[in-house]
Amino acid sequence: MAEGVEGGRADARYLVLHSSAVRITHWLNALAIFIMIGSGWRIYNWEPLFGFQFPVWLTFGGWPEVSQHWHNEQGLAGALQWHFAAMWLLVVNLLIYLVYGVISGHFRRALLPIRPGEIVRDLGAALSGHLVHRVGERNAVQKAMYVGVITVIMLTVLSGLSIWKPVQFQELTAAFGGYDVARYVHFFCMAAIVLFLAVHLTLTALVPTVLPPMITGRVGRRQ
Amino acid sequence: MSTSHKTDRRGFLKGGLSLGALSLLSGCDLTDNEPAQRLLWNMSWWNDRVQAWLFNPNRLAPTYPESAVDRVFRYNAFYPEDEAPKLDPATYKLELSGAIRDKRTWTVDRLYQLPKASQITRHVCVEGWSRIGKWSGCPLRNFLERIEADITKKYVGFICADGYYTSIDMPTALHPQTIMAFTFADQILPRKFGYPMKIRIPTKLGFKNPKFVVALSVTDAYPGGFWEDYGYNWFSGS
Numbered sequence: 001m002a003e004g005v006e007g008g009r010a011d012a013r014y015l016v017l018h019s020s021a022v023r024i025t026h027w028l029n030a031l032a033i034f035i036m037i038g039s040g041w042r043i044y045n046w047e048p049l050f051g052f053q054f055p056v057w058l059t060f061g062g063w064p065e066v067s068q069h070w071h072n073e074q075g076l077a078g079a080l081q082w083h084f085a086a087m088w089l090l091v092v093n094l095l096i097y098l099v100y101g102v103i104s105g106h107f108r109r110a111l112l113p114i115r116p117g118e119i120v121r122d123l124g125a126a127l128s129g130h131l132v133h134r135v136g137e138r139n140a141v142q143k144a145m146y147v148g149v150i151t152v153i154m155l156t157v158l159s160g161l162s163i164w165k166p167v168q169f170q171e172l173t174a175a176f177g178g179y180d181v182a183r184y185v186h187f188f189c190m191a192a193i194v195l196f197l198a199v200h201l202t203l204t205a206l207v208p209t210v211l212p213p214m215i216t217g218r219v220g221r222r223q
Numbered sequence: 224m225s226t227s228h229k230t231d232r233r234g235f236l237k238g239g240l241s242l243g244a245l246s247l248l249s250g251c252d253l254t255d256n257e258p259a260q261r262l263l264w265n266m267s268w269w270n271d272r273v274q275a276w277l278f279n280p281n282r283l284a285p286t287y288p289e290s291a292v293d294r295v296f297r298y299n300a301f302y303p304e305d306e307a308p309k310l311d312p313a314t315y316k317l318e319l320s321g322a323i324r325d326k327r328t329w330t331v332d333r334l335y336q337l338p339k340a341s342q343i344t345r346h347v348c349v350e351g352w353s354r355i356g357k358w359s360g361c362p363l364r365n366f367l368e369r370i371e372a373d374i375t376k377k378y379v380g381f382i383c384a385d386g387y388y389t390s391i392d393m394p395t396a397l398h399p400q401t402i403m404a405f406t407f408a409d410q411i412l413p414r415k416f417g418y419p420m421k422i423r424i425p426t427k428l429g430f431k432n433p434k435f436v437v438a439l440s441v442t443d444a445y446p447g448g449f450w451e452d453y454g455y456n457w458f459s460g461s
Contacts, residue, residue: 047351076350077454078263084456085266166347167284167426167461168277174285179345179353 014220017213022106025097026214032090033153033193035060035082040190042079049187084164091157098150114143149196156189267456274458280394284425284461287343292408293354296416299429300385301449304415308384308435315419321380321440324371331419335405337361337369342400344425346432347461349450358404358423364397372441380446381422384435389448391424391431392458400425403436428459 018026038060045053061067061079071077101107118140125131126141138146162173162182176182204211213219298304317329341359367374374397380390395401404423405412412418417434424432430450440446451457 043351047348071453071455073453077450080349080456081263081267081454084270085263088266165277165461166345168279168282170282170285179347183351 014218016217017219018217019104019106020217021097021100021104023214023217025093025100028089028093029097029153032086032093033197035086036090037190037194039079039082039086042075043083044187046076049184087157087160090153094153094157110138111143111147114140114147119144145196145199149193152189152192152196156186156193159186159189264454267454270456271458274456274460275392275394278392278394278426278458278460280398282426284344284400287345287355289343289357291355292343292357296354296356296408297348297352298415299348300434301387302385307415309414310384310418310435310437312419315437317420317436318438319370319440320438321442322373322376323441326370334361334403334420337403338365339405340399340402342402342423342425344400344423346425346429348429349455349459357408358402358421359406359409360402360404360420360423362399363401363403363422364399366403367396367441374441376441377443378441378446380440380442381433381436382438382440383417383433384437387433387435387449388446389431389433389451390446390457391422391427395424395426395460398424398426426461428461430455431459 038058041054042056042059042061045056045059056075059075059079061075061077061082063075067073067075067078101111122131122139122141126139131139158172159176159182161169162176163179163186166173166179166182173179173182176185209219300307312331315331317334319326319328338361339359340362341357343355343357345353345355347353363379367379372379374393377393378390379393379396380388382388391401401422401424404417404421405419407413407416412421417436420436421434422432422436431448448455448457451459
């Protein structure tokens with residue numbers, strides 16, 4: 001038995017690439033983010049910050065016509081219900097992940113340190129097609145993106161709290177520049193997460209072998 | 224949740240329905256079945272409890288200078304502005320019921336003689352927009368003491384002349400900034416904003432601030448609310 005990449009057990013046939021804690025929190029987070037963004041877009045549509053709305057089929061919270069039956073309106077209540085239910089999944093799962101990441105050494109092993117020089121080097125290599133993908137190793141650009149998106153998710157939660165409770169958490173709301181500014185911060189954090197997802201999903205599509213290990217945790221040694 | 228606001232969106236929302244193949248992607252089917260509805264109602268009830276726990280009775284909503292007041296305040300109701308009730312001060316009565324010792328009804332004249340407190344606070348709508356306005360009127364706590372209401376009860380419920388109704392928790396009813404507002408922007412409360420009296424609660428979302436209030440009750444029996452009964456979160460604290 002040898003140490004897996006994530007410190008788990010492995011043998012001659014496979015490496016443990018992702019621990020079960022990372023896999024479970026990853027997929028729960030994916031579910032929570034999916035619901036939060038979908039319902040958030042519906043909520044946004046009721047009072048757009050900019051001159052556009054999200055197509056309703058991309059939003060989450062029940063069919064508008066069914067909503068007329070349940071909620072006497074066209075779908076805001078359903079979106080709010082989902083948003084304020086899924087926030088618990090997002091936050092509890094995030095806290096578990098953060099505590100696990102620190103205590104298990106996952107952050108130290110997998111995401112840190114991030115050196116600006118390495119990011120520039122790896123980004124250049126990636127764009128010119130010379131970046132070597134080694135199983136179980138994240139390059140500096142990946143590390144920066146993962147640390148970045150985790151930070152943005154935390155900012156999204158904090159700006160969301162400041163919109164939800166501008167009286168009880170008024171210091172937090174003030175730190176974001178007040179209620180109206182906090183709404184913009186919340187929006188741009190969402191936009192940053194969507195941008196991350198676009199890259200994350202594109203790369204997974206380009207290198208589909210990275211997907212099975214996020215489900216099983218393992219990768220064969222021959223790969 | 225104004226009607227005009229919603230009808231504007233209706234065409235837009237219906238336009239999306241033709242893309243039925245993507246319904247699963249948007250999770251619409253998931254939401255519209257009974258178990259999902261139950262789960263969501265339970266989560267909303269849980270959020271009521273969390274918000275009651277978060278509510279600090281001594282924590283004041285931020286107040287603003289006169290210069291911050293929005294000069295054009297937004298009208299919002301479930302009907303257009305010209306359908307707002309036109310209450311006659313000669314016949315208006317505020318009726319009291321429930322755990323209240325002095326249940327005599329109140330006329331506009333008597334109400335307007337009550338001691339007044341003034342506030343410039345932010346009205347936050349569940350839809351996301353907010354406006355800063357100036358209201359003044361009698362702190363609800365003062366009124367509840369005056370009518371010898373039992374403040375150990377759980378709820379204060381309000382019924383409005385336009386068919387609207389809502390209810391709040393007793394700690395919020397006793398909060399120093401919860402007032403029976405008689406004026407808006409230093410003028411007698413205009414018809415569109417709830418003449419002769421609205422309940423102004425800066426620690427709650429806008430739809431928890433009933434206008435045209437004609438009846439007040441103090442009770443342990445959950446009175447619900449117009450939007451709350453349709454699935455909007457009951458506590459809806461800010």
